[in-house]
Amino acid sequence: MASKGVPQFRSTDHAGTPWLDQAVCRGRTDLFFGRTSERPERRARRERIAAMLCAQCPVSVECRDFARRNREYGFWGGEDEQERHVAGYHLTAPIGLNQPRSA
Structure with a gap:
């Protein structure tokens, strides 16, 4: 069961995702989606645990x-949003991504 306020997907197109049934993370959305105003230290801990499952x-x-x-x-x-961004997969609204500083 997903935690209150924690989304499961941004995309509405789940056709062609039979792999979801084999995912180790099923039922652990709390580790993969942060809460609003999550502190950086908490996010780092949460994502370390998520990475171990992945x-x-x-x-x-x-x-x-x-x-x-799907720009999730x-x-x-x-991967987190930042890693996907660096790999060339940009989010529609990159909220909170580290942006390079201009000189």
Whole structure:
């Protein structure tokens, strides 16, 4: 069961995602989606635990690719929004991403 205020998906298109049934994280959305105004230290701890689950998940590549294609927020397939952004998969509204400083 998802925690109150914690989204499961941003995308509404879940067709073609049978891999979700094999995901190690099923039912653990609290680890993969932060709460509003989450402190950086809390996010780092939460994402470390999420990364451990992703490392042992048989569908982490499918999960990561889904997040990249659908511009998802949260921690998917071992990546957070910043890592997807750096890899060239930009969010529609990049709230909270570290932006390079201009000179």
